[in-house]
Amino acid sequence: MARRSSKNQARRNGGSGIPGWIWLLVGLLGGLVIAAVLFLRGQWRDVDSLLPQPNPEARAPSASEQPVAQDAPEPKKPKYDFYDVLRDKEVIIPDAELSAQARAEADAPSETPAPEATDGPRYLIQAGAFRSSADAEALKARIALTGEVARVESAEIQGGTIYRVRLGPYPNASTLAAAKQALGNHGIEAVAIRAQ
Numbered sequence: 001m002a003r004r005s006s007k008n009q010a011r012r013n014g015g016s017g018i019p020g021w022i023w024l025l026v027g028l029l030g031g032l033v034i035a036a037v038l039f040l041r042g043q044w045r046d047v048d049s050l051l052p053q054p055n056p057e058a059r060a061p062s063a064s065e066q067p068v069a070q071d072a073p074e075p076k077k078p079k080y081d082f083y084d085v086l087r088d089k090e091v092i093i094p095d096a097e098l099s100a101q102a103r104a105e106a107d108a109p110s111e112t113p114a115p116e117a118t119d120g121p122r123y124l125i126q127a128g129a130f131r132s133s134a135d136a137e138a139l140k141a142r143i144a145l146t147g148e149v150a151r152v153e154s155a156e157i158q159g160g161t162i163y164r165v166r167l168g169p170y171p172n173a174s175t176l177a178a179a180k181q182a183l184g185n186h187g188i189e190a191v192a193i194r195a196q
Contacts, residue, residue: 090124093173093192098180101173123176124168127183127190136163139188143167146186148179169195 093101127143127150130136136152143150143165153164167183167190170176176192183190 091194093123093176093194095192098173098177098192102177105172105174122169122195123173124166124170124193124195125176125180125183125190126193127165127167127188129162129164131160131162133163136165139165142186143183143188146182146188148182 128136128139130139133152133154140150140152148167150165150167153166155162155164167179168176170179180190180192
């Protein structure tokens, strides 16, 4: 059977203290007293003093005066475009020219041997150029997922290192066009290049 607690224990746990509603009333009255003091001192009426005030003596600058605040100069953007890299040794092949050249190779008589990769121009694909080698390696990995093999080449351009992601060399325009199409099917934009 459960034992009944005595009345003394109930008094020890707060039975003889001040009720909570009295504490609530004391808190509300204290807040009202503080608000009344602030109101009477006029601090609530000075809300406008916190806002910026116009200067009645200010004048607009004339056309000959320089403005007080000048625009910050626009940061220099690098004028690097990977299409311009080694322009003397490499020529970008437009898509129309590449497809026309691939058709011409396909229509050529089969008796003529295909040109060797060492003879004449080399055909390459450049999938990107980056200032960060990590970005270039990430693109190389994406290309590897398509089944193509890419490499990262570094070049010194305008005092900085550029990391180019390249594929090839390809023996002719037909294989170059097929590889470029495979990259395009996987959402990777690339540029066909004829290197001398």
